[in-house]
Amino acid sequence: xxxxxxxxxxxxxxxxxxxxxxxxxxxxxxxxxxxxxxxxxxxxxxxxxxxxxxxxxxxxxxxxxxxxxxxxxxxxxxxxxxxxxxxxxxxxxxxxxxxxxxxxxxxxxxxxxxxxxxxxxxxxxxxxxxxxxxxxxxxxxxxxxxxxxxxxxxxxxxxxxxxxxxxxxxxxxxxxxxxxxxxxxxxxxxxxxxxxxxxxxxxxxxxxxxxxxxxxxxxxxxxxxxxxxxxxxxxxxxxxxxxxxxxxxxxxxxxxxxxxxxxxxxxxxxxxxxxxxxxxxxxxxxxxxxxxxxxxxxxxxxxxxxxxxxxxxxxxxxxxxxxxxxxxxxxxxxxxxxxxxxxxxxxxxxxxxxxxxxxxxxxxxxxxxxxxxxxxxxxxxxxxxxxxxxxxxxxxxxxxxxxxxxxxxxxxxxxxxxxxxxxxx
Amino acid sequence: xxxxxxxxxxxxxxxxxxxxxxxxxxxxxxxxxxxxxxxxxxxxxxxxxxxxxxxxxxxxxxxxxxxxxxxxxxxxxxxxxxxxxxxxxxxxxxxxxxxxxxxxxxxxxxxxxxxxxxxxxxxxxxxxxxxxxxxxxxxxxxxxxxxxxxxxxxxxxxxxxxxxxxxxxxxxxxxxxxxxxxxxxxxxxxxxxxxxxxxxxxxxxxxxxxxxxxxxxxxxxxxxxxxxxxxxxxxxxxxxxxxxxxxxxxxxxxxxxxxxxxxxxxxxxxxxxxxxxxxxxxxxxxxxxxxxxxxxxxxxxxxxxxxxxxxxxxxxxxxxxxxxxxxxxxxxxxxxxxxxxxxxxxxxxxxxxxxxxxxxxxxxxxxxxxxxxxxxxxxxxxxxxxxxxxxxxxxxxxxxxxxxxxxxxxxxxxxxxxxxxxxxx
Numbered sequence: 001x002x003x004x005x006x007x008x009x010x011x012x013x014x015x016x017x018x019x020x021x022x023x024x025x026x027x028x029x030x031x032x033x034x035x036x037x038x039x040x041x042x043x044x045x046x047x048x049x050x051x052x053x054x055x056x057x058x059x060x061x062x063x064x065x066x067x068x069x070x071x072x073x074x075x076x077x078x079x080x081x082x083x084x085x086x087x088x089x090x091x092x093x094x095x096x097x098x099x100x101x102x103x104x105x106x107x108x109x110x111x112x113x114x115x116x117x118x119x120x121x122x123x124x125x126x127x128x129x130x131x132x133x134x135x136x137x138x139x140x141x142x143x144x145x146x147x148x149x150x151x152x153x154x155x156x157x158x159x160x161x162x163x164x165x166x167x168x169x170x171x172x173x174x175x176x177x178x179x180x181x182x183x184x185x186x187x188x189x190x191x192x193x194x195x196x197x198x199x200x201x202x203x204x205x206x207x208x209x210x211x212x213x214x215x216x217x218x219x220x221x222x223x224x225x226x227x228x229x230x231x232x233x234x235x236x237x238x239x240x241x242x243x244x245x246x247x248x249x250x251x252x253x254x255x256x257x258x259x260x261x262x263x264x265x266x267x268x269x270x271x272x273x274x275x276x277x278x279x280x281x282x283x284x285x286x287x288x289x290x291x292x293x294x295x296x297x298x299x300x301x302x303x304x305x306x307x308x309x310x311x312x313x314x315x316x317x318x319x320x321x322x323x324x325x326x327x328x329x330x331x332x333x334x335x336x337x338x339x340x341x342x343x344x345x346x347x348x349x350x351x352x353x354x355x356x357x358x359x360x361x362x363x364x365x366x367x368x369x370x371x372x373x374x375x376x377x378x379x380x381x382x383x384x385x386x387x388x389x390x391x392x393x394x395x396x397x398x399x400x401x402x403x404x405x406x407x408x409x410x411x412x413x414x415x416x417x418x419x420x421x422x423x424x425x
Numbered sequence: 426x427x428x429x430x431x432x433x434x435x436x437x438x439x440x441x442x443x444x445x446x447x448x449x450x451x452x453x454x455x456x457x458x459x460x461x462x463x464x465x466x467x468x469x470x471x472x473x474x475x476x477x478x479x480x481x482x483x484x485x486x487x488x489x490x491x492x493x494x495x496x497x498x499x500x501x502x503x504x505x506x507x508x509x510x511x512x513x514x515x516x517x518x519x520x521x522x523x524x525x526x527x528x529x530x531x532x533x534x535x536x537x538x539x540x541x542x543x544x545x546x547x548x549x550x551x552x553x554x555x556x557x558x559x560x561x562x563x564x565x566x567x568x569x570x571x572x573x574x575x576x577x578x579x580x581x582x583x584x585x586x587x588x589x590x591x592x593x594x595x596x597x598x599x600x601x602x603x604x605x606x607x608x609x610x611x612x613x614x615x616x617x618x619x620x621x622x623x624x625x626x627x628x629x630x631x632x633x634x635x636x637x638x639x640x641x642x643x644x645x646x647x648x649x650x651x652x653x654x655x656x657x658x659x660x661x662x663x664x665x666x667x668x669x670x671x672x673x674x675x676x677x678x679x680x681x682x683x684x685x686x687x688x689x690x691x692x693x694x695x696x697x698x699x700x701x702x703x704x705x706x707x708x709x710x711x712x713x714x715x716x717x718x719x720x721x722x723x724x725x726x727x728x729x730x731x732x733x734x735x736x737x738x739x740x741x742x743x744x745x746x747x748x749x750x751x752x753x754x755x756x757x758x759x760x761x762x763x764x765x766x767x768x769x770x771x772x773x774x775x776x777x778x779x780x781x782x783x784x785x786x787x788x789x790x791x792x793x794x795x796x797x798x799x800x801x802x803x804x805x806x807x808x809x810x811x812x813x814x815x816x817x818x819x820x821x822x823x824x825x826x827x828x829x830x831x832x833x834x835x836x837x838x839x840x841x842x843x844x845x846x847x848x849x850x
Contacts (some may be wrong), residue, residue: 152578154632159639159646161586172631206597207579214584221584 001358003423009365010416017409020378022068025402026077029061034108036088037061039401043393045377052112052398053105055093055120056251060403061085063127070134071410079135086131090143098170099150114169118155118188119251121147125195129202141202148199160238162218163188180247186223186231189215190277197284209288216284228324229301230269231277241266252399264329270321271310272337275344278302282347292351303348306341307360315387316367331386338368339408346415380405426783428848434790435841442834445803447493450827451502454486459533461513462486464826468818470802477537478530479823480518480545481676486510488552489827495559496835504560511556515568523595524575539594543580543613544676546572550620554627566627573624585663587643588613605672611648611656614640615702622709641709653749654726655694656702666691677824689754695746696735697762700769703727707772717776728773731766732785740812741792756811763793764833771840805830
């Protein structure tokens with residue numbers, strides 16, 4: 001790797017962020033009459049009209065605007081966008097009777113699904129903490145702490161450790177199987193790490209630090225594969241691996257059979273999740289002031305698994321998933337996995353300085369910039385064939401928004417700057 | 426066993442409760458100028474003057490007055506005593522800054538030790554729930570729920586399960602070793618079961634039921650011995666057995682060496698705790714509407730261990746402690762162990778109808794009534810030699826109060842009535 005090449009990719013990322021990604025959202029997202037964000041856009045960036053505001057999409061947009069402002073982008077324009085979303089979240093989506101945020105509203109702010117889903121609550125903590133860090137508005141950390149307290153009270157399994165994830169409005173736990181009440185997932189425990197990291201960064205409180213450290217232990221010693229260090233998607237309460245099933249309440253469009261079954265349901269790991277876990281953990285260590293090099297072996301194992309199995313060296317980009325021991329099941333290309341692997345691979349370069357990671361980064365970077373970005377519109381296609389033809393084409397949806405794309409550009413630019421600076425010496 | 430004999434023992438217990446035990450306390454305990462309860466009395470029942478009001482003694486007295494009133498004793502006199510203690514607890518011992526109850530006050534209500542010790546917080550939940558059940562005063566359950574919420578937020582180990590037990594005033598966790606911050610104990614997890622049982626009985630809330638069930642699982646699958654079903658006193662955070670050590674903050678006078686070491690520190694079980702655990706679990710099942718006969722094997726194993734090892738068939742009464750596999754280390758007689766074994770053995774009689782348990786009950790009953798009660802004064806000696814000579818003679822202290830003695834009489838009378846009723850058929 002050389003400095004010129006690094007800076008060229010960095011500038012490409014910044015150009016995309018500043019001139020395409022952020023404007024895509026700031027020109028479209030503000031729902032002036034109803035409050036909150038519009039989040040549904042077709043391939044041309046036109047409002048596709050779905051009458052829903054999901055907790056995930058609202059909080060992720062709030063995170064995006066807050067983090068962009070905090071990182072110095074948007075010329076001050078992101079801050080009022082963030083405040084506009086925080087107002088809707090706090091004033092309309094907060095359950096004043098039982099606490100916590102509702103899962104799904106209509107555009108006007110009426111409740112459509114009143115359940116308390118921890119995946120969504122974790123993004124509320126993440127976004128509201130980032131919002132206070134970015135703007136100083138104390139309402140963010142106030143509500144983030146309220147959600148944290150509710151999760152500690154209602155969701156921890158004090159017998160086996162970890163968190164229950166699916167609750168009714170009144171925080172009674174949902175039933176088993178598809179209702180999800182008897183499962184624990186990588187997804188939720190990883191996003192709680194992300195959320196508690198931002199919460200602790202904002203509050204500095206010992207209990208937030210402690211719960212972050214405990215969640216990291218859960219991820220390291222219960223959730224990732226003991227040998228391959230790859231993420232295992234689902235568990236029963238006692239941390240026995242559970243066959244991966246589809247839940248009634250979803251937050252993404254995973255490919256399941258009509259019966260809700262997954263092929264290879266008990267030996268399946270997702271490349272994007274693994275790289276995301278690694279860089280989120282490195283970031284958590286940074287906030288906790290723990291040296292990530294203390295776990296260098298763990299990070300090398302994860303990044304090697306991604307690079308050796310998850311990268312398509314023929315057509316570019318990151319595959320969807322494969323077995324823990326290596327190999328690939330699904331060779332399509334999901335937008336969010338590209339985004340997370342970009343950030344993760346730059347952390348691998350920073351930790352190990354290895355050309356292998358840099359070459360993998362360049363591969364994914366080129367796939368994104370040459371194929372995945374919907375040129376002239378500014379956002380990414382959500383799903384492509386292995387060769388890079390769009391399969392799904394919506395630009396925005398309850399489950400596809402700006403959090404992965406904008407974050408990966410902000411985080412990549414920061415890391416490319418550090419790599420370039422190191423190359424100066 | 427025959428009905429006449431059962432009723433004779435029952436009447437002996439009731440006479441002691443009504444004419445000796447309760448009057449001992451109701452004539453002495455009310456601290457009119459300062460609020461709360463006086464709790465320190467010498468062998469003649471005179472105020473011994475220690476300038477302390479401990480969280481344990483205050484909450485236990487509140488429990489005693491509440492439970493006696495609820496069970497129909499005291500001719501209405503116990504209710505104002507209970508209210509008097511609740512006022513002091515809530516108005517003087519509650520930490521308005523950080524929440525939770527202080528550990529130790531002086532008589533006037535100034536804080537002497539501001540730490541948050543979960544053993545004490547568990548008794549606050551227990552006593553305040555019983556207080557609302559007995560009197561209808563909503564402040565009891567309100568503060569019991571506040572403590573429950575704080576414990577869920579600050580004390581659960583979300584990695585290994587179970588509860589951390591020793592905290593500073595601001596709920597940051599204390600250091601390791603003698604400070605207790607790295608240990609988990611039978612004592613605290615058993616008293617949380619007792620507390621959550623009363624809390625759930627009072628509130629009927631699902632989260633209280635759920636945490637009670639999880640705590641029962643902790644006791645059954647982490648804390649009692651996998652083979653002998655005897656209680657193991659102390660653990661490290663991952664439930665590895667820890668050598669039993671003395672903590673800096675104590676709530677009883679266990680016999681340790683000057684260095685805080687225990688003889689047989691890793692193979693030691695306490696007969697009174699085991700019988701208390703069994704009957705508290707049977708009671709929890711009752712409140713949860715679970716049939717204790719579902720765990721008949723467990724209860725038989727525990728009661729047999731007590732009866733086969735813990736009863737002194739020569740001089741009467743219950744020994745202190747011994748190895749898990751059977752035998753005795755310490756043949757002295759502690760007051761609270763007699764009290765808890767009385768209740769436990771009557772549950773054994775009710776569950777199994779076995780003469781062996783009845784004979785053991787009679788043995789302990791006679792030891793208590795013939796030797797341990799300080800006749801003419803009305804309370805029990807705290808510690809006696811094997812033969813029944815008093816070693817310690819104080820009637821009241823921060824760690825020796827009316828909770829075990831009064832409760833064992835109320836609970837024994839109830840059970841003796843049921844046994845007598847069964848003998849009618």
